[in-house]
Amino acid sequence: MNKITLLILTLLIPIVLFSQSSEYKKIKNNSEIVIKINKAASVTNTIKSKFTQEKFLSILDDKLISSGDFYFARPNSLRWEYKDPFSYLILMHKGKIILKDENKTNRFDSDSNEMFRQMNEMIISLVQGSLLNSNQFTFEVFESQKDILIKLTPNIEQLRQMLPCIDMYFNKTDYSVTEVKMHEDSGDYTLIKFHQKQLNSVINNTFFDE
Amino acid sequence: MNKRSLLVIVCAFFVALNISATDTLKVRSKFIEQDSKSTLFKVGLNISTKYFGGLLYVKPISDQSERIIFLSELGLKYFDFEHNKITNEITVKYAMEYLNKKSLISLLKNDLLFLLNDYNIVEKRLKSDGVEIIKTTSNKFKRKINSDSSQKIIERGFLWPRRVLEIDGTSATLYHKSIIRIKLQLRRIK
Numbered sequence: 001m002n003k004i005t006l007l008i009l010t011l012l013i014p015i016v017l018f019s020q021s022s023e024y025k026k027i028k029n030n031s032e033i034v035i036k037i038n039k040a041a042s043v044t045n046t047i048k049s050k051f052t053q054e055k056f057l058s059i060l061d062d063k064l065i066s067s068g069d070f071y072f073a074r075p076n077s078l079r080w081e082y083k084d085p086f087s088y089l090i091l092m093h094k095g096k097i098i099l100k101d102e103n104k105t106n107r108f109d110s111d112s113n114e115m116f117r118q119m120n121e122m123i124i125s126l127v128q129g130s131l132l133n134s135n136q137f138t139f140e141v142f143e144s145q146k147d148i149l150i151k152l153t154p155n156i157e158q159l160r161q162m163l164p165c166i167d168m169y170f171n172k173t174d175y176s177v178t179e180v181k182m183h184e185d186s187g188d189y190t191l192i193k194f195h196q197k198q199l200n201s202v203i204n205n206t207f208f209d210e
Numbered sequence: 211m212n213k214r215s216l217l218v219i220v221c222a223f224f225v226a227l228n229i230s231a232t233d234t235l236k237v238r239s240k241f242i243e244q245d246s247k248s249t250l251f252k253v254g255l256n257i258s259t260k261y262f263g264g265l266l267y268v269k270p271i272s273d274q275s276e277r278i279i280f281l282s283e284l285g286l287k288y289f290d291f292e293h294n295k296i297t298n299e300i301t302v303k304y305a306m307e308y309l310n311k312k313s314l315i316s317l318l319k320n321d322l323l324f325l326l327n328d329y330n331i332v333e334k335r336l337k338s339d340g341v342e343i344i345k346t347t348s349n350k351f352k353r354k355i356n357s358d359s360s361q362k363i364i365e366r367g368f369l370w371p372r373r374v375l376e377i378d379g380t381s382a383t384l385y386h387k388s389i390i391r392i393k394l395q396l397r398r399i400k
Contacts, residue, residue, distance in 0.1 A: 055285040059303075060269050060277060064250065085399045086252045086265070088283040101263040101283070103254035103395050162286070182285070186304070190285030 024142035024149050033141050033148055034132050040175035041130055047072040047176070049197040053082075058187035070194065076124050077208040092120050093208035100210070131168070146172060161185075174199065235329040235344055235351060237363065240377050241398055242268060242326075250400035253280065255288075256393040257314065262288055266396065268326075277303075278322060291319070293326060317392055321384055324365065324373055325396075 027033060048071055055064040066086065071079040082088040091098040097108040097120060110120045125131040132139060136156055142149040148170040154160040162184070169179040176199060182190045242249045248269040255262040264282040271277055274296050280288040290304040300319040302310075309315065329346035336342055344351040350366035360378040364371045364387070371387040380398035 053285065055281060057267075057279065059290075060248075060271065060279075062248070062269065064265065064267065064281070066283070082283055085250070086283070088263070099263070101254065102252055102397065104261055104263065106261065184287070186287075188287070 024144045024147075027141045027143050030141035033143070037132060037148070037170060037175045038130070043200075044176065045074045045200050046203045047197065047199055048201050048203060049194045052193045052195070054191040054193075056189050056191070071203050071207050072124075073203050073205075073208065076120065077205075078123060079207050080123075090123075091208060091210060092123070098210055105210075131166075137166075147178065148172060148175070233331045233334070235331055235346055235353070235363070237324065237375065237377075238326050238328045241380065241382065241396070248400070249398060251396045252399050253397075254393075254395040255280070256391070257309075258391045260308070264288060278326075289318070291322065293322070298323060298327070317390060321373065321392065321394060324375065325382070325384065325394075 049069075050067065051070050052065065052067045055066075056062075057064070066082050067084050068080070068082040068088075070081070071077075076092060077094075078090065078092040080090040087102060089098070089100040091100070092110065095110050097110050099106045099108075110117050122131070125134060131137055131152060132150065136159075137152040137154055139150050139152045142151070150168045150170070152166040152168065154163060154166075163182050164185055165183040167179075167181040167183070168177055169181075170176065171178045176197065178194055178197075180192045241251070248267065251266040251268075253262075253264055253266040255264075262280075262282070264280055267277075267279045267281065269277050269279075271292075275292055275294050278289075278291040278293055278300070280290075282288065286306075287304060288306050289302070289309055291300045292303055293300050300323060302315060302319075305315060309318070329344075329349060329351075331344055331346055333345040334342055340354060342351075342353045342355075344353055352364040352366065352371075353361060355361045358378075360376070363375045363377070365373040365375075374385055374387055376383045382396045383393065384396075385393040
């Protein structure tokens with residue numbers, strides 16, 4: 001090995017090491033991570049957060065950005081409110097689901113409507129990370145220095161056609177969900193990032209009223 | 211007849227019809243600026259008893275064509291159409307199962323074409339009640355412009371009215387004057 005080759009290799013090694021540090025490595029024995037996520041979810045009674053949603057349209061190479069506020073209270077109360085650039089509200093509380101936009105308000109009973117019962121369960125499970133305990137998904141676990149990435153594949157064919165893969169990112173500090181990325185077959189995806197998150201702060205029940 | 215007389219007669223003819231050679235019925239340009247990179251609408255689409263709320267995204271992909279994509283607020287794609295501005299045809303790139311029915315797609319395409327066009331007027335007549343009777347190269351319309359600039363455009367069919375478009379600023383409502391129960395409400399947000 002000549003001196004020039006040695007110099008190039010010496011320069012490359014830190015670059016390779018640095019790039020690997022931000023990469024995700026697959027974890028074969030994932031039960032420890034799943035236990036930590038489940039434990040964190042079990043002691044999370046409320047979540048208050050802002051969110052940003054990016055819808056990436058691959059054909060147009062463009063992103064549609066929206067944002068709003070997010071409130072969750074155990075066992076299954078949710079207020080998911082888009083504020084910019086449009087207003088749209090999803091409320092789940094006491095077995096009722098309310099979808100409200102500028103033109104119309106739709107009310108559903110989550111117990112009497114199978115589709116909305118599943119939607120209710122899925123959203124709450126996404127937030128809590130309890131999708132990992134569901135037999136509706138198979139998953140693989142990856143790890144970087146900062147995050148845990150769990151790649152979920154729906155077992156239900158109908159859901160898999162719409163969403164072939166869901167990536168969930170968990171913060172390694174408190175094992176709460178930081179990002180959810182829903183992939184579509186076309187290469188499009190929807191990425192929801194949670195920020196300014198507060199766990200177990202007081203949320204008044206009136207937040208979940210219409 | 212010399213050239214000057216001919217010009218005077220042609221001008222008089224157009225003045226009598228209350229139109230100019232370049233007069234257009236501006237439907238599209240009420241919503242979409244020609245030089246805009248993309249336009250985003252908040253949309254409510256009623257099909258019979260079903261309601262689809264979401265975003266309609268119109269983006270030019272070349273001088274000749276543009277993409278029209280309807281998404282739910284959560285990002286789920288309802289349909290993805292490509293509009294060829296030269297041939298004025300819409301092709302379906304994707305439609306979700308519920309919407310992917312030939313007759314429904316055809317109605318949606320025609321409704322969108324109605325919104326996305328500006329029409330070249332060939333004849334215009336003003337009635338005493340303020341309603342304009344407009345004949346374009348492809349359609350016949352009735353239009354009433356109100357004092358607050360809002361307007362109602364009714365597309366005439368062979369025997370009875372087809373579609374009604376009510377425009378108020380950057381908001382619009384399109385519905386059918388027939389048994390077809392499709393109603394599209396739009397508000398431009400970007």
